[in-house]
Each structure stands twice: as C-alpha cells, then as structure tokens.
Amino acid sequence: MSERKEFRTLVSLEDAKKALIPFYKRDIEEVPLNECYNRVLARNVYSRVDVPGFDRASMDGFAVKAKDTWGADEESPRPLRIKGIIHAGDKPDISVEPSTAVEIATGAVMPRGANAVVMVENTDTSGEDVNVRKPVSPGENVMHTGADIMMGELALRAGTRLTSREISVLAAVGLDRVAVYKKPRVGIISTGNELMMPGTILEPGQIYDVNAYAVGAGVIENGGEPVYLGIIRDVYEDFQKAVVEATKKYDIVVTSGSTSAGASDMMFSTVGSFGKVLVHGIKIKPGKPTIIGEANDRPFIGLPGYPSSAITIFNEVVAPMIRHMSGYPEKARREVTARMAVRVRSEGGREVLLPVGLINEKDALSAYPIEKGSGAVSSLLDADGYIEISEDTHVIDEGDKVSVKLFSEEITFPDLLMIGSHCLGIDIITEMMSEKGYTVRSINVGSMGGFRAIRKGIADAAGVHLLDESGVYNEPFLRSLNVEDAVLIKGYVREQGLILPKGNPSGIKGLEDLPGKQFINRTKGSGTRTLLDMELKKIAEGRGTTLQVLTESIPGYDVEAKTHNAVASAILMGKADAGLGIKTVAEQNGLDFIPLRDEEYDFVVKASSMNKPAVIAFMDILRSAEFKKRIAELGYKPQA
Amino acid sequence: MSERKEFRTLVSLEDAKKALIPFYKRDIEEVPLNECYNRVLARNVYSRVDVPGFDRASMDGFAVKAKDTWGADEESPRPLRIKGIIHAGDKPDISVEPSTAVEIATGAVMPRGANAVVMVENTDTSGEDVNVRKPVSPGENVMHTGADIMMGELALRAGTRLTSREISVLAAVGLDRVAVYKKPRVGIISTGNELMMPGTILEPGQIYDVNAYAVGAGVIENGGEPVYLGIIRDVYEDFQKAVVEATKKYDIVVTSGSTSAGASDMMFSTVGSFGKVLVHGIKIKPGKPTIIGEANDRPFIGLPGYPSSAITIFNEVVAPMIRHMSGYPEKARREVTARMAVRVRSEGGREVLLPVGLINEKDALSAYPIEKGSGAVSSLLDADGYIEISEDTHVIDEGDKVSVKLFSEEITFPDLLMIGSHCLGIDIITEMMSEKGYTVRSINVGSMGGFRAIRKGIADAAGVHLLDESGVYNEPFLRSLNVEDAVLIKGYVREQGLILPKGNPSGIKGLEDLPGKQFINRTKGSGTRTLLDMELKKIAEGRGTTLQVLTESIPGYDVEAKTHNAVASAILMGKADAGLGIKTVAEQNGLDFIPLRDEEYDFVVKASSMNKPAVIAFMDILRSAEFKKRIAELGYKPQA
Structure with missing residues (x-):
C-alpha cells in the first residue's frame, strides 16, 4: 500500500482548461457543397458572379x-x-x-x-x-443584374455555421467546393482489465465499455470526428504503444478509466515516459482523477472511469477544444435557468458539478438533484444536466435560482415527474399522457422513496402501495412520514403473491418454504418488500425467532430488483427459485403464482402541482373509462 | 395565352399537410452502436444482463x-x-x-x-x-448485482433520441447493434431550363441551382438522407422519367422550380399521367404554386422555384413528414416569441408567412420584416425565421407579440443591428465588437434606408453620409426625414471620388466626361449616389438641360452596386469604365482615383437603444484609440 500515490497537485477546473489552450488551432479543408451542412466556413466568401447575372x-x-x-x-x-x-x-x-x-x-x-x-x-x-x-x-x-448579390460582394463571412440558408447563398454564387474548418479527429481509447466490447459475453468481474461510446457521441455533438481505438489492458507497454501511436495519428487523444490508485500510477509514469504530464488531477467532484498530458505535440486527456464523471469532464475540458477546432461557437451547451426544488448542501473546499433533473413547472423549470451513486450509468438518464457549485458555496436553498448546463442540445424536459413505486399501470399512464402531448419521466425508487420525493417537493406524483401494521394501505403514511401539502388519489387494486418458475419445481407452497431457496427481493422501501417483511415477521414470531434470523436463512434476500419484470426475468433465467410480485407479471411471463393478498396501488400528488396542466391531464386519465379498461386487461381491479 | 391554367383549387396549408399523412410511416433498421448518434430508438430495449453483473x-x-x-x-x-x-x-x-x-x-x-x-x-x-x-x-x-440496471428491466423506451447519455446505457447493457427508425431517403430533383450546377460557368439567362442544396440541408436537419438527382429540363419525357424512377427508389421525392404558368402546366399533366395530383396549389404567400402528388405509392412534392419560397414550403409541408419517418419529435423548429418592431399590414384572404429578422433587445427579442423581393437569395441571410399571419389578420401592430418559427436550430441573434450605408469602417466595428463578445448584423441599404430604419425603430444604428443642398452632412436629415428619438454620433471623414481603371484608359477627367462611358452606380438613397446626383445636376444646369436627360446619356447609370467593393470589382472586371466611391477602396484594388470631395460618415443611433450593452460597447469602440488607428490605416480622417 505504501507506494500508492494520492493526487498531490490538484488544479482548478479553470486551470485544467487553460492547460489545453496551446492546442487550440484550426485546420482548413475543402468539401463539396452538398457535404458542408453544419460545418463552419473558414474563409470569407466574395461572390465571383453577379446574382442574378442578367436583368x-x-x-x-x-x-x-x-x-x-x-x-x-x-x-x-x-x-x-x-x-x-x-x-x-x-x-x-x-x-x-x-x-x-x-x-x-x-x-x-x-x-x-x-x-x-x-x-x-x-x-x-x-x-x-x-x-x-x-x-x-x-x-x-x-x-437587375447583381441586385441580389453583386460580383465582389462579401457573400458570407468566415466563421459562419452553414445551415440551409447559408448553403443557399453558396450555391447561388456558384461554389461547388467550400473551405471549412477541419473536424478534429479524436482517437478514443478505453483502458481497464475489466472492460469488454458491447456484443460480447461477459465473464464474472467484467463490464461493458461505456465511455468510448459516450465520449464518441460527445465528440460528434461538438463538431469532431471520433475514431474508436478499442480497449487497452492495464499493461504499461500496451498503454504506451497505444497512446504514442494515437498521438501521431489524431488531433486529440482521449482515454478513460484506469484511474483507481494503482492503475493511475501506471498511467502517470507511462505518460511521463513518452510525453509530458500537464495536469495531475482536478479539484472537482466528480472528476478528480483526470490526467492531461501531451505527446508528439498533441494533447492527451485521461478521463475518469465512471461514465457520468467521464462525460462531465469531457464536456467541461475537452468539448471547448473540439468546438474551437471545428469553428463552433465557444459556448458548449445550452444553459437554462431553474429553481432548486430542494435544499442542497456541499462540503466546500472543491468545486462540485451536481447532476440534476429538470421538470417543467407552470412558468419555470425546477431542478432536483440526482443522487444515485456516481458509478450508475442509469443515473445519466434521470439527469438532464448539472449545476456548478463553487468551492465556497455550502448551501443552495430551496427556490434559489441556478443555471443548469444541459448534457445535450436535444434534451426536452418532462411535464410530469413521477418518483415512486413501479407499476405497469404507470406505463399505460405514460402512453396515454403522450397521446395528449405530455411527457412523463418516471423514476423507480419504491413506495417509501415516493413518499419522500413528495415530502421534499421534488415529484409531482408518486405511485405507492405501502401497508400499515393496522392493515391499511398508504393513507397512514402521509401522517407517519410527515408528508404535508399532498393529496392521496386512490388508484387500483393489484394482487400480490409469490412468483415461481413454471410448474413450481421447488414445491414452494408459501412464504414459510422460502428458507434455503434462492430468492430475489425488491428494493428497500418498496411496497412489495414491506409486505414481504410483514408476512415474514409473522412467520418468524410463530417460530419463536426474529425477522433478521429468518431472512439470513433466505439466500438472495439482499438482492434488490427495481421492477416486477426484473423479478420475473430473474426467475425465467433460473437465477432465483422465487420472488414476490404482482399476478399480472407472473401471468405475462408464463410463471406460477401463489396469491398472498390484494393491495391498493394509489397516487400521492403534490398539492401545489394540482393545477399543472400535466397533472390535470393525469387525473383525467385516472378517471377515464379507457384507463379502467386497460388496467382491467392487466388483471387489476378498480378501487371499491 | 388562352390555354394557360391558373391554380383553381387552392387548399389551405393545413389541408396540404393532411394530404401527405397517408405517407407517414416508419421503417426500422439496425445500426452499429457507434453509428446511432442522434437516431431514434425504434424498439424498447430491455436489458439482457444485470449491470453490474456482480457485486x-x-x-x-x-x-x-x-x-x-x-x-x-x-x-x-x-x-x-x-x-x-x-x-x-x-x-x-x-x-x-x-x-x-x-x-x-x-x-x-x-x-x-x-x-x-x-x-x-x-x-x-x-x-x-x-x-x-x-x-x-x-x-x-x-x-450490488443489477443495482444499476437489472436483467429484464426496461432500459430505454422506443422513441428516444439517442444522445451521449442514452448511448451510454445501450453500451452498458451490451448492445452492439441498435434498432432505430430508418432515415427516409429523399430524392431531390431541380427542374428548369435556366438552372446550372454550381461550379460550372454560366451563360446569359442561366442561374445556379440553389434549391437542391437548400432542400438537401433541410432534409438532413430533419433526420432524413438527401439524394441529389440533378437538374431536369422542362421536357415532358425527361421530367416524367426522372420522377417515376425516383418514386421507385426513394421514400419521398421533392422537386423544385418550373412553377411559372407554362412549365407548371407541363408538371400537372405529367404528374397526372403517371400518378395522381393531390394538391394543385396552396392558399399561402409565398408558396402558392406547390404541387403534391403520388406515384408508385410514394409522395411527390413540387416546390416553388424561388429559394425562400421553396424552403418555407419545405419546412411547413415536407419537414414534418420526414421528422415522423425518422422518429423525430413532431415540432419541426424552435419557436421564439418576439415583439414586432414595426406595424405590418397584410392583404388578407390568404395566409402569409412573413420572413423576419430578430434582434436581441434588453429582455426580449424584437422582430422586423425582411422586405426584399421573394426572388432574392441574400434575403435568406437577413431573415432568421418567419411569422404566420392568418387569413383574417390585416394588421400586426408595433409591439404586438408574435411567435417566430426559426429557419434553423443553430441560429443566434445579433446583439447590434446596423441598417444603412456600407463602409469598411463597419467591418472594423464588427470585428472589434466580436472581440468583446457581441455579434453585429449589418444590412446595406444606403444612407436613406438607414434613416428610415431608425425612424421606424428597426435598427439600433445606421451608418449615413447624406449631403444636404446647403452643404451640410447628415444632421439636417434628422429633421427633414422626421427621425425622432435618435442621436447623431459623429464618425469620420472619407474621400469620395471617381474610381477608374488603372491608367485611366478612357481619359476621364471628371464627372463631365461620364456621358457615353459605361458607368456603375450605387444603390438609390445611398450617400454616394446622392452626392453624384447633386454634382451631375450642377453640370446639367450648366449645360442648360436636366438631370434626367444627362443621366440617360450615361449607360449603366441604372445599375446599382450595394457596396464600394462591388463598384471596384466591376471596374476591375472591365464591366464599367467608371464608378463613384471612396479613395480607400480604389487604392486597395490598385485603381485610379479622381477626388471629388470629403464627406462625413456618421452614425444615427436609436435613442431607446443607447442603454443596450451592445450599443455602449459600440460607442466605446468609436471613441477608442485602436479604432481611430485602424480607420486611419484605411485612409479615413477623424472628425474635426
């Protein structure tokens, strides 16, 4: 352990960007007129003809x-x-x-x-x-001759991005080839012993390479041309050879991964051996273990391994350089102003780039932090962009205005944000909302997470199905969880039970048979898991033991599936002998089902959202005959 | 003439779009993961693996x-x-x-x-x-295993546009090929006996084909793939063959041009002979002579010949179909809200799509109509988008809110709008403003047009150099042209005179020698032209005749160059024996120059713009030592 190196000379994000400025340059190439769309004109175009050329x-x-x-x-x-x-x-x-x-x-x-x-x-x-x-x-x-464009007139200025209208002018003055800034070619290398290409079969310990594709898409978005150079293992010679070759061929070389302490040592010394390390790490979260270096007069950027960190640092540090080279405007991404939906704390001492989701409110955007671990790829889908929290900021208050840098130009924000339990009924609601022109984002965090999201004021609505000790669903939790300013809207009734492989090969008759069988559980705080624990607790008490002892005898009790379908899949694949879930999903997958009890699936709606058009549309759908018909097809029953 | 057909059964724009709805369909193809950027997912993606696949x-x-x-x-x-x-x-x-x-x-x-x-x-x-x-x-x-994405979980929904973050998720679940909507292939044909490909040499009567490239760029922007099929002459058999072949091969066929009465008759009867005409024209301005038809079950759209009309109808009618096919969101273009800078009248009786320019005001956008003839390609550059004026609207008042459909997603609006006389000094101002981060749009319409633009409240500033009968520059015109709420800012002094070919082969000694020589004039209302007419009038009076008789004896007096450079070019090319312009331009082009008089080039600034940051920066530049140095290099003198 003693030889491990911490990043000692962290620089600010601003200084990391500055380290790359010597490599900001532009090359020019001529392309055919019909291939210049979205390129940037590199030279002033003076018309060589009169347009029109005659009266x-x-x-x-x-x-x-x-x-x-x-x-x-x-x-x-x-x-x-x-x-x-x-x-x-x-x-x-x-x-x-x-x-x-x-x-x-x-x-x-x-x-x-x-x-x-x-x-x-x-x-x-x-x-x-x-x-x-x-x-x-x-x-x-x-x-008259030349009344539109006269011979010698400056028709288009260098630096102009070529869209339909500029291309029209180039055609009108008779250009068939256009001088544009060359797209920088960016060599992309992924490093790490655990990485495999998508499309292959993984062995234990391996994961698919994500960063190459994430960075490649970012390169295109900012005007560059990605070249995928594959995966390199954490072997000194391989890494050195790959990076040296790449810096000879490409304008920019971007690697990602191998930034855990041991592997990053290897990277440092390797880069030091064939080139120069310019930046040893950035005083920022996430993205600290970033390396910037040069070799063969070309810049080399080593991004962190986690995709969300890699994309963030790419956007902040690499994208501006690519944009400059391709002549794109400096501003990398659209920024939007939003109000923080919740209070956010920061440790201070380093800049933080906090991923946030955005939601359309009546006349503004609202931002809520995305709090999944930085290793989660799926968190990228929930986040629309990020806010910059400076070193000296410790708190952003609820309602404070923040500027959100969007991950992509193409992002549209949902009209309705649902955070809570997963249900097939929500897929139907999403579809029916979409027919009315509203977009829905639904984040599956279980019923308890749903109540919390409403309490914090983040979500518009939460699907919940939590059973109280007294046998009442949902309503008691508004009080016990201090959820104020919220309305409980009754939904429908689902049948919960044990999902088993077809034919029930393990001969499971009920929850009492679970010990010793491979089980697949649901997320902590989900209604299904709460129900399971209540029932298991009864069994444990009957056996004179505790819930904890009982659950320790059930292998897989700790494995958390986020959706009912994921439970069914695990059972279909033979990964589990049993799981808890709704009858509908068991039937859809041709699996056996032992009913346990009916449960009430309801919606908690934030009071201040009740007047939002999207929420009004949502309520209309819940009441509609079509929705009732479609949930009946799923095997759900309307509320009594 | 008697057999010419007027468009008798014009339909509304809405009905024209509806005629194409039967062709809205989507095909699916699989593409490699690294080629799916900006495509739209055609099928739900359920994860076939757990991410991570292990604790x-x-x-x-x-x-x-x-x-x-x-x-x-x-x-x-x-x-x-x-x-x-x-x-x-x-x-x-x-x-x-x-x-x-x-x-x-x-x-x-x-x-x-x-x-x-x-x-x-x-x-x-x-x-x-x-x-x-x-x-x-x-x-x-x-x-934990599957905590990020669990096997069987819906990772991405069909209909999602694939940017960096979605592509990350596809990689994480191991997909190397992705089912996306196929880009519709759009066959593009230009028709007209007058059209030539850019890059060729024009003969009298010919112009370069603009629409193929304008439409091609629009096809890309909306998610399709353009295929350029070249130029077809107005010959029945050629046209029929080209369109029939194209409808066999491509998902959509777009032609443009040949919509003048005679040629369009040919198109109607041709389309009728091999397919079906669905729409005979649209009740809209511009774009009335649009044809929609079908052949081989594929849609065929004949756009008008003028580029601005062709692009407008393409955006309104064809783009939504392409977007649907490629899975793009229905909304074709960004819309922004702006306030009309001037009162606009419409004849009524048909919908009007009015091209407008946009300018950043303090806290809103301001829209001003672009009033060049519909045949001008250069007008596309001045317009940022268009507003829809319904059939029953006759007036939009100054200050009314309007919704502007942008021509392109990439458009940025200028911070400073200058409309008036052209001067090389404005190019310097534009450059220096750009260094300060401000964008300038400058439209050359002459000094008179500049005064008018300020009076109407359209422009922030106008460069002017108009000489009054009393021998005073600019200032008297504020009163005589009723320009209120404006400030005159003194600029610099330029030397006006006759620009002549090197060595003065025609032996011209002054304006009195112009009759019989090929002249090139400047735009009506330009300061240079006003000066010329004042001087010519004196000569005419001396000769006992009128200005009109004198100018009729000067060939080319009616030819209007919009810039000083254009005058110099015409003389360099041997197209004219003389022109009027500033000494600087003559010297830069190595041409002879006979001085006539010093003139004062000043700026009229709209009073309400004086507090705009861009105008403050502009005033700072005018006063700066650097600007004075740079105009001195041009040969201009500072104001006394």
Whole structure:
C-alpha cells in the first residue's frame, strides 16, 4: 500500500482548461457543397458572379417599355404588339421597340429595350396584341443584374455555421467546393482489465465499455470526428504503444478509466515516459482523477472511469477544444435557468458539478438533484444536466435560482415527474399522457422513496402501495412520514403473491418454504418488500425467532430488483427459485403464482402541482373509462 | 395565352399537410452502436444482463465483513489480516473470513464473505494487517448485482433520441447493434431550363441551382438522407422519367422550380399521367404554386422555384413528414416569441408567412420584416425565421407579440443591428465588437434606408453620409426625414471620388466626361449616389438641360452596386469604365482615383437603444484609440 500515490497537485477546473489552450488551432479543408451542412466556413466568401447575372423578370407577364403603359387602366387598356416569347433559360435574340411587348416567364432574361414587366394578371391578349390594363414604372417586376448579390460582394463571412440558408447563398454564387474548418479527429481509447466490447459475453468481474461510446457521441455533438481505438489492458507497454501511436495519428487523444490508485500510477509514469504530464488531477467532484498530458505535440486527456464523471469532464475540458477546432461557437451547451426544488448542501473546499433533473413547472423549470451513486450509468438518464457549485458555496436553498448546463442540445424536459413505486399501470399512464402531448419521466425508487420525493417537493406524483401494521394501505403514511401539502388519489387494486418458475419445481407452497431457496427481493422501501417483511415477521414470531434470523436463512434476500419484470426475468433465467410480485407479471411471463393478498396501488400528488396542466391531464386519465379498461386487461381491479 | 391554367383549387396549408399523412410511416433498421448518434430508438430495449453483473466495489479499499469494523475509530483501529488483493477484471478465488480483509480496487468483484468496503483513506497497513479506523455498515461502498440496471428491466423506451447519455446505457447493457427508425431517403430533383450546377460557368439567362442544396440541408436537419438527382429540363419525357424512377427508389421525392404558368402546366399533366395530383396549389404567400402528388405509392412534392419560397414550403409541408419517418419529435423548429418592431399590414384572404429578422433587445427579442423581393437569395441571410399571419389578420401592430418559427436550430441573434450605408469602417466595428463578445448584423441599404430604419425603430444604428443642398452632412436629415428619438454620433471623414481603371484608359477627367462611358452606380438613397446626383445636376444646369436627360446619356447609370467593393470589382472586371466611391477602396484594388470631395460618415443611433450593452460597447469602440488607428490605416480622417 505504501507506494500508492494520492493526487498531490490538484488544479482548478479553470486551470485544467487553460492547460489545453496551446492546442487550440484550426485546420482548413475543402468539401463539396452538398457535404458542408453544419460545418463552419473558414474563409470569407466574395461572390465571383453577379446574382442574378442578367436583368431578370421576376413575374410571368410581358416585358415592355414602362412609358408605353402609362395611362392604361381597366377602361382604356393599352394594346401592344407581341413580338415573341422568352422562356427561363433562353438567350433572347429579340428586342422591345416602342409599342411592342415580349411575353416573358419568371426568371427569364429581359429583352433589350424593355425596362419593366406587366404581370400576366393585368393583361389579356387579342390576336397579335396584348392589352395592358395597369401601368408599370421603370424597373417594376425586374430584378437587375447583381441586385441580389453583386460580383465582389462579401457573400458570407468566415466563421459562419452553414445551415440551409447559408448553403443557399453558396450555391447561388456558384461554389461547388467550400473551405471549412477541419473536424478534429479524436482517437478514443478505453483502458481497464475489466472492460469488454458491447456484443460480447461477459465473464464474472467484467463490464461493458461505456465511455468510448459516450465520449464518441460527445465528440460528434461538438463538431469532431471520433475514431474508436478499442480497449487497452492495464499493461504499461500496451498503454504506451497505444497512446504514442494515437498521438501521431489524431488531433486529440482521449482515454478513460484506469484511474483507481494503482492503475493511475501506471498511467502517470507511462505518460511521463513518452510525453509530458500537464495536469495531475482536478479539484472537482466528480472528476478528480483526470490526467492531461501531451505527446508528439498533441494533447492527451485521461478521463475518469465512471461514465457520468467521464462525460462531465469531457464536456467541461475537452468539448471547448473540439468546438474551437471545428469553428463552433465557444459556448458548449445550452444553459437554462431553474429553481432548486430542494435544499442542497456541499462540503466546500472543491468545486462540485451536481447532476440534476429538470421538470417543467407552470412558468419555470425546477431542478432536483440526482443522487444515485456516481458509478450508475442509469443515473445519466434521470439527469438532464448539472449545476456548478463553487468551492465556497455550502448551501443552495430551496427556490434559489441556478443555471443548469444541459448534457445535450436535444434534451426536452418532462411535464410530469413521477418518483415512486413501479407499476405497469404507470406505463399505460405514460402512453396515454403522450397521446395528449405530455411527457412523463418516471423514476423507480419504491413506495417509501415516493413518499419522500413528495415530502421534499421534488415529484409531482408518486405511485405507492405501502401497508400499515393496522392493515391499511398508504393513507397512514402521509401522517407517519410527515408528508404535508399532498393529496392521496386512490388508484387500483393489484394482487400480490409469490412468483415461481413454471410448474413450481421447488414445491414452494408459501412464504414459510422460502428458507434455503434462492430468492430475489425488491428494493428497500418498496411496497412489495414491506409486505414481504410483514408476512415474514409473522412467520418468524410463530417460530419463536426474529425477522433478521429468518431472512439470513433466505439466500438472495439482499438482492434488490427495481421492477416486477426484473423479478420475473430473474426467475425465467433460473437465477432465483422465487420472488414476490404482482399476478399480472407472473401471468405475462408464463410463471406460477401463489396469491398472498390484494393491495391498493394509489397516487400521492403534490398539492401545489394540482393545477399543472400535466397533472390535470393525469387525473383525467385516472378517471377515464379507457384507463379502467386497460388496467382491467392487466388483471387489476378498480378501487371499491 | 388562352390555354394557360391558373391554380383553381387552392387548399389551405393545413389541408396540404393532411394530404401527405397517408405517407407517414416508419421503417426500422439496425445500426452499429457507434453509428446511432442522434437516431431514434425504434424498439424498447430491455436489458439482457444485470449491470453490474456482480457485486462490485465502488471505492478503492478493503473488502470486509461490516461487523468486523464496528467500534473502530481513530484511537482504536481494528486490525484485520490481509488475505490478498483483487484488481478490476479479476475473477477472485478468495474469500473473507471473520477478522480478515481483502484489498480491492474500484470496480473489482467483491470476494465471498465480504459485505462492505472500507475506503483506503480510512485505513493504514502494518505488516500483514490493515488497521481500519472507521466502521462501515453492510452494503457500504458496494454496488450490488443489477443495482444499476437489472436483467429484464426496461432500459430505454422506443422513441428516444439517442444522445451521449442514452448511448451510454445501450453500451452498458451490451448492445452492439441498435434498432432505430430508418432515415427516409429523399430524392431531390431541380427542374428548369435556366438552372446550372454550381461550379460550372454560366451563360446569359442561366442561374445556379440553389434549391437542391437548400432542400438537401433541410432534409438532413430533419433526420432524413438527401439524394441529389440533378437538374431536369422542362421536357415532358425527361421530367416524367426522372420522377417515376425516383418514386421507385426513394421514400419521398421533392422537386423544385418550373412553377411559372407554362412549365407548371407541363408538371400537372405529367404528374397526372403517371400518378395522381393531390394538391394543385396552396392558399399561402409565398408558396402558392406547390404541387403534391403520388406515384408508385410514394409522395411527390413540387416546390416553388424561388429559394425562400421553396424552403418555407419545405419546412411547413415536407419537414414534418420526414421528422415522423425518422422518429423525430413532431415540432419541426424552435419557436421564439418576439415583439414586432414595426406595424405590418397584410392583404388578407390568404395566409402569409412573413420572413423576419430578430434582434436581441434588453429582455426580449424584437422582430422586423425582411422586405426584399421573394426572388432574392441574400434575403435568406437577413431573415432568421418567419411569422404566420392568418387569413383574417390585416394588421400586426408595433409591439404586438408574435411567435417566430426559426429557419434553423443553430441560429443566434445579433446583439447590434446596423441598417444603412456600407463602409469598411463597419467591418472594423464588427470585428472589434466580436472581440468583446457581441455579434453585429449589418444590412446595406444606403444612407436613406438607414434613416428610415431608425425612424421606424428597426435598427439600433445606421451608418449615413447624406449631403444636404446647403452643404451640410447628415444632421439636417434628422429633421427633414422626421427621425425622432435618435442621436447623431459623429464618425469620420472619407474621400469620395471617381474610381477608374488603372491608367485611366478612357481619359476621364471628371464627372463631365461620364456621358457615353459605361458607368456603375450605387444603390438609390445611398450617400454616394446622392452626392453624384447633386454634382451631375450642377453640370446639367450648366449645360442648360436636366438631370434626367444627362443621366440617360450615361449607360449603366441604372445599375446599382450595394457596396464600394462591388463598384471596384466591376471596374476591375472591365464591366464599367467608371464608378463613384471612396479613395480607400480604389487604392486597395490598385485603381485610379479622381477626388471629388470629403464627406462625413456618421452614425444615427436609436435613442431607446443607447442603454443596450451592445450599443455602449459600440460607442466605446468609436471613441477608442485602436479604432481611430485602424480607420486611419484605411485612409479615413477623424472628425474635426
């Protein structure tokens, strides 16, 4: 242990960014016009042609000398002799003399001698003449040579991002190749003995490589081109070779992982051996074990191993460099202002980037912290972005305004946030809400977590099914858990029981048979687990022992499934002999079921959310005949 | 003329969109994980694995039985015998017995018998023992099997757009191929005898094809894949063949152009011959001559020829279909709320999509109409989006709130809007403003247009150099043009004169020699043109004639260049024998110059803009030593 190194010279996030500034540079390449979408123009474009390149009719009608039409009106139309016709694309060999006209199409070349066009709607023809019923002034319905863009004019400025309208201008001035900033090529390496490529089969101890794909998507989003260089084990020579080769070929090299103390030592000394370490770690949470170095005059960034940390540091440190190189505007991500839904504490002493979820409130966004462990990939889905808490900030109060940096431009925030117990009925609600144009985010944390989320004011609604010792569902917990300013809305009745493999090979007859059988449990605080514990406690008491002793005799009692379906899957896969869950899920999966009791699945709704359009829509759905029909199909019963 | 057809059965924009709904469908394809960025998930993803797949240490430290640490503190650490070490990726063959510990790295498999990890910071080692200085509870610093994502759990829902965070989850559950909605392939055809590909040389009457590239960029932006099928002439057989072939190969076929009365007849009858015409035109401005049809069960949309009309109808009618097919959210474009800067009238009787520019005001956006002819491509650059004016709306008042549909997601609005005369000094101001972080949009409409833009309240500032009959610059026009609530800020002095080809081959000595020479003029209302007309008027009077007669003897007097550079270019290219402009531009282009008089180039600033940060920065720049130095380099003189 003694040779392990702590990160001794942590720098601020700001200084970490500054360490990379020497590598901010831009290369230029020419691309075909039809491939320049979303690229950034690298040079000013001066038009080499006039647009249009000739005096052009801008209406269908007749090219005339304006003077010849003066005085014309509906009563006394002016007849002009038609001398011919000019179509768009024709090179006209015809001219307009006094008292004559030439039929002309939109976009066609104006004939010599004509200085205006009478719209076809203001004429009629009789024999060889056209009768003009409305006068025109010189230049009317004519676009002069260069009136749109003149030869020599600055048509587009360097630095412009090319969207449909800029590309239109490039086409109009005749460019078929466009000078744009080169997308930096970013070599992406994942390091770690535990990593495997998605699509392979894992052995114990292995996990799939996530960071390569997360970083690759981030590279694209910021204007770069990712190159996936695969997984490198924690072997000095392999790592050195991979990084040295990569810095020769790519503009930027990003690795991730191997930042646990032992492996990161290896990285430090390796980078030191072939290049220069610029930053030894950042005074920030998460992301402390970040390495910045250089080799072959190219920057090298070693990101932390946890995906959420890796993405955060990538966004803060690497993305601005990629954006500069590709000419994108400096501001990396959309920021939105929101109000904190709860009080947040920080230890202080280092900057904290706190992941938050966002929810649409009546006229503002509300932010709530995402508190899963930093190792959880799924927490990325619940978080929409993060807030920066400075070193000296210790508390952000409920209601304080915060600026949230979004993880992605494409994020849309839910209209309804449900945090609580999982139920198939919530999937139906989500679907029916979506048909009404509302988006729902539902986070499964069990009934107890649901009550807490309402108490804290985070969630709009929570699905709950908690049984009180007195045998009453849900309602007593509003008081016992101090959930104020909330309304309990009765939902429906589900049948809970034991889910067993088809044919019940272990011959389980009830909860009393669980000891010695491989069990799969549900999340702590979930209604299902609470029910299980109440029933097991009765059995334990009957046997003159305690709940703890009884549960220690049930292997797998500690394994927590977050959803009913996950329980069914574990049993289908042979990973467990039994689990507790609802009848519907057992039936859907063709599994055996021993009923234990009916339970009441209800919704706790935050009082201040009751007027939100999304909550009104939610309540309408709960009351609707369609919802009742669809939950009946699931085998649920309406509330008595 | 008699056989020409007017569009008789115009439908509303809403009905035009509805005509395409039968073609809204979605196909699914599988793509590799590293190519799914920004695609939309087509099927629910249920995890086939537990994440993590084993009980995992979430910190560097020692795996222990929690009980063995209870009671430990700084004074009385608990010694545990170290039984070995487990690295990330190891398959451990080791177990923790009472009073023992196993060293463990973040991400490594927990050994049998251990139920918690003591962080390395809370330990020290002595010989074969580790001394634990802080107790842990069961499960502390351990992530249990499936705690992140459990086998069978719904990891991602169909319909989710895949950004970095969703891709992280797909990788974590081990997917290497992802079912996404297929990007619809859109065949793009341009029609018209006048069209040529960019990169070719134009002959008289020809213009470059703009719409193919504008539409192609729009297809990408909305999630589709453009296929460029080239230019088809207005020939029945060619058009029929191209469209029939395209509808066999592509999901959607978009043509543009050939919508002038004669050509569109051809299109109608052609589409009728091989398919079905669904819509004969839309009751909207711009975009009336739009055709919607079907052939081979595929939709066919014929857009108008003018680029701004084509893009508008594409956005309204075609983009929603492409978005549906690729699974993108229905809302095609960002909408922003703005206040109209000026009163706008509409004829009524049909819906109008009015292009507007947007400008950042103190706490809101302000929208001003873009009034260039619909044939101008450059007008696309000045417009940021458009507002929808319904059939029955005749007036939108100044200050009314309007909803602006943006042309592109990537648009950013300028902080300072300058509308007026063009000057090289404005390019310097733009550059210096950009260094201060402010964006400037400058629209060149001449001095008179600048005064008008300030009077209407559209622009923040206008560069002007208008000479009064009394010989005073700019100031008298505030009164004579009724420009109220504005401030005149003195700028600098420029030298105006005749720009001539090098060596002055025509031997021009002054304005009196212009008759009979090919001239290039500036925009009506520009200060340069006003100065020219004042001087020419004196000459005409001296010769006993009128200005009009004199100018009729100067070929090219009607040709309007929008910038000084454009004048110089025309002379360099041999297109003109003389033009009026500033000395600086003549010198920069190596052209001859005959001075006429010094003129005062000043800025009119809208009074209500004076407190805008961007205007304050602009005023600072005008006063700065750097600006004075840089305009001196251009040959301008500071104001006396």
